[in-house]
Amino acid sequence: xxxxxxxxxxxxxxPSPAGPEDYALKEIDLDWQDGGAYALLGPSGxxxxxxxxxxxxxxxxxxxxxxxxxxxxxxxxxxQRNIAQxxxxxxxxxxxxxxxxxxxxxxxxxxxxxxxxxRVAEIAEMLDVQEMLDTRAAHLSPDNKQxxxxxxxxxxxxxxxxMFDEPLTVIDPHLKWKxxxxxxxxxxxxxxxxxxxxxxxxEALTFADQVVVMQDGEIVQIGTPVELFERPQHTFVGHFxxxxxxxxxxxxxxxxxxxxxxxxxxxxxxxxxxxGHTEVGIRPEFVSLSDAGLPAQVRKVSxxxxxxxxxxxxxxxxxxxxxxxxVPPQGDTVHLxxxxxxxxxYRDGWIATEASR
Amino acid sequence: MKTENQKAWFFVLPxxxxxxxxxxxxxxxxxxxSVQETFGNxxxxxxxxxxxxxxxxxxxFHAALGRQFLFTGMILxxxxxxxxxxxxxMPRKGIWVSVCLVLMALPMLIPWNVVGAMWNIFxxxxxxxxxxxxxxxxxxxxxxxQDPLAAWIxxxxxxxxxxxxxxxLLCYAGLVSIPDAYxxxxxxxGASPWKVFRYIQLPKMKTVLTIAILLxxxxxxxxxxxxxxxxxxxxxxxxxxxxxDLVKIALGQFDLGPAAAxxxxxxxxxxxxxxxxxxxxxxxxxx
Numbered sequence: 001x002x003x004x005x006x007x008x009x010x011x012x013x014x015p016s017p018a019g020p021e022d023y024a025l026k027e028i029d030l031d032w033q034d035g036g037a038y039a040l041l042g043p044s045g046x047x048x049x050x051x052x053x054x055x056x057x058x059x060x061x062x063x064x065x066x067x068x069x070x071x072x073x074x075x076x077x078x079x080q081r082n083i084a085q086x087x088x089x090x091x092x093x094x095x096x097x098x099x100x101x102x103x104x105x106x107x108x109x110x111x112x113x114x115x116x117x118x119r120v121a122e123i124a125e126m127l128d129v130q131e132m133l134d135t136r137a138a139h140l141s142p143d144n145k146q147x148x149x150x151x152x153x154x155x156x157x158x159x160x161x162x163m164f165d166e167p168l169t170v171i172d173p174h175l176k177w178k179x180x181x182x183x184x185x186x187x188x189x190x191x192x193x194x195x196x197x198x199x200x201x202x203e204a205l206t207f208a209d210q211v212v213v214m215q216d217g218e219i220v221q222i223g224t225p226v227e228l229f230e231r232p233q234h235t236f237v238g239h240f241x242x243x244x245x246x247x248x249x250x251x252x253x254x255x256x257x258x259x260x261x262x263x264x265x266x267x268x269x270x271x272x273x274x275x276g277h278t279e280v281g282i283r284p285e286f287v288s289l290s291d292a293g294l295p296a297q298v299r300k301v302s303x304x305x306x307x308x309x310x311x312x313x314x315x316x317x318x319x320x321x322x323x324x325x326x327v328p329p330q331g332d333t334v335h336l337x338x339x340x341x342x343x344x345x346y347r348d349g350w351i352a353t354e355a356s357r
Numbered sequence: 358m359k360t361e362n363q364k365a366w367f368f369v370l371p372x373x374x375x376x377x378x379x380x381x382x383x384x385x386x387x388x389x390x391s392v393q394e395t396f397g398n399x400x401x402x403x404x405x406x407x408x409x410x411x412x413x414x415x416x417x418f419h420a421a422l423g424r425q426f427l428f429t430g431m432i433l434x435x436x437x438x439x440x441x442x443x444x445x446x447m448p449r450k451g452i453w454v455s456v457c458l459v460l461m462a463l464p465m466l467i468p469w470n471v472v473g474a475m476w477n478i479f480x481x482x483x484x485x486x487x488x489x490x491x492x493x494x495x496x497x498x499x500x501x502x503q504d505p506l507a508a509w510i511x512x513x514x515x516x517x518x519x520x521x522x523x524x525x526l527l528c529y530a531g532l533v534s535i536p537d538a539y540x541x542x543x544x545x546x547g548a549s550p551w552k553v554f555r556y557i558q559l560p561k562m563k564t565v566l567t568i569a570i571l572l573x574x575x576x577x578x579x580x581x582x583x584x585x586x587x588x589x590x591x592x593x594x595x596x597x598x599x600x601x602d603l604v605k606i607a608l609g610q611f612d613l614g615p616a617a618a619x620x621x622x623x624x625x626x627x628x629x630x631x632x633x634x635x636x637x638x639x640x641x642x643x644x
Contacts, residue, residue, distance in 0.1 A: 005616060055540075056545065058544070060540050077544065078541070078544045078545045078546055079545065079546075081546040081547065085541070085542070085545050087538040087541070087542060088538070089536065089538060091536075091538050091539050091542040093556045093557065094560045094561075095556060095560045096556065104543075104546055104548070104556075105546040105547060107526060108547035108548055108549070108552065109547055149542070152542075212534075299626055
């Protein structure tokens with residue numbers, strides 16, 4: 001196990017990249033602490049799989065270094081980095097039994113048979129696959145196959161990091177949460193550094209202690225699930241995380257006063273900087289219907305079970321609010337109140353208000 | 358609403374007709390010949406299973422059958438491993454893929470009798486390039502018209518040249534269908550190249566290899582044109598394979614009865630071996 005440092009990492013799939021748009025990874029500086037559970041979250045094509053393959057050694061970065069505990073591994077092949085990776089589609093060795101599949105990485109490294117038997121038994125117990133150890137792996141269901149691929153990653157007790165590349169893609173929805181909690185449990189038992197790549201916020205937020213949000217080859221924010229939810233550093237994070245995502249409203253800056261559709265907006269703290277493209281960000285959870293506030297007309301109400309999402313038009317801009325209890329009928333005029341300590345200003349996408357407290 | 362009528366039968370009729378005329382009728386004609394004796398003039402005499410007994414006891418048939426198995430066994434033993442090796446060595450991406458594929462496909466596009474004629478000229482001493490090179494440059498006696506060993510080497514090399522590509526293309530198709538993740542996982546698991554072959558590539562190629570072996574077995578077991586054009590079954594009878602012998606009996610000696618019995622036995626052997634092989638190869642998947 002080790003601390004992983006990525007320093008000045010850049011990668012392009014083109015032989016001679018010209019501008020920043022040619023880079024799949026733009027500039028990554030990141031430390032992964034030993035034993036942490038991380039998620040790498042971002043939409044398809046944001047470079048998260050590229051980053052993963054660079055850490056595992058399947059790809060050599062165009063620029064920058066990768067350090068495992070201060071040892072430079074940038075030029076080492078995957079088998080010498082002592083890492084494990086679980087792929088999107090389960091990779092199993094069809095002709096072998098489950099037992100041999102689990103033993104395979106150890107046998108390749110010349111571990112003694114007695115030790116192998118012990119480790120395989122331990123992992124099989126953790127994964128709950130004891131009763132299928134002697135069946136041929138080819139006949140397993142997809143979720144069991146994926147469990148076996150995970151097992152092959154965990155069977156070595158000295159791995160630096162276990163990486164998961166969207167491992168639940170081919171798993172039936174009703175088995176997804178089962179495997180997900182299994183993973184969480186495994187992390188607590190083995191305490192290995194784990195990196196989980198996904199575009200699904202639920203998967204990322206339930207698995208990880210720290211979530212790294214990526215967009216267009218850049219890291220936008222690193223934080224705990226609560227931090228990402230409560231104080232998005234970038235409108236992208238606000239929009240990408242949460243259901244529905246944060247309201248991002250066009251704002252006008254006039255002599256130090258921020259106006260949204262002609263109404264002055266109060267923020268959590270002092271506004272930093274000037275100029276740029278300004279937007280107001282507030283999560284629907286913190287918008288409420290009240291007697292006073294911005295007048296708006298209800299356009300759409302969707303009942304999602306525990307609460308309703310009310311979409312109301314302030315001028316020409318739709319604003320979403322989460323409402324518990326009674327909801328106004330469509331077409332009604334309501335007043336929207338923004339919770340001041342949860343209202344933020346974004347300048348060119350990045351947060352531009354000081355935190356309250 | 359579901360309507361039921363017998364219209365579907367009309368659509369099957371053309372196929373039935375076709376199969377009847379190009380398979381059932383000829384086979385039944387052969388069966389008919391195989392149990393009778395004829396002296397021409399459309400006169401036939403019932404002979405029972407005599408021809409079958411005669412063929413099965415004949416040394417000539419045993420010899421041809423032995424040569425047939427030797428030939429098929431040898432070309433399979435060469436073409437299958439060679440095909441796998443070439444397929445493994447072929448590039449997976451880039452412009453060289455199409456170059457390799459076209460080069461591989463070329464021998465298969467040449468008509469069989471042309472292949473025979475090409476190799477005949479190529480291998481003839483004094484005339485052919487190979488014959489001249491062996492005899493006059495290297496000083497090795499090589500004459501397929503005189504020497505059975507040289508004739509055998511020539512027909513086997515010719516078949517390998519003509520048909521290894523089929524094995525290569527089938528194996529290659531199996532290889533490119535393996536997702537990259539398998540190779541990446543194997544790399545991470547620390548698997549050696551041999552283990553990658555043994556546990557990833559070979560299992561993924563198994564289906565296409567079964568087909569390749571089956572096709573090569575049937576084709577080589579029934580081969581006629583190429584060796585007939587190349588050696589005509591000689592020198593002596595040394596390269597007289599089953600089909601060549603069959604044509605000699607049927608058209609050369611015009612012994613229709615024995616020839617018919619022999620073709621049925623020949624057919625039965627091909628069918629039996631193919632069936633046995635296929636059953637054995639797919640046995641594991643039935644579980």
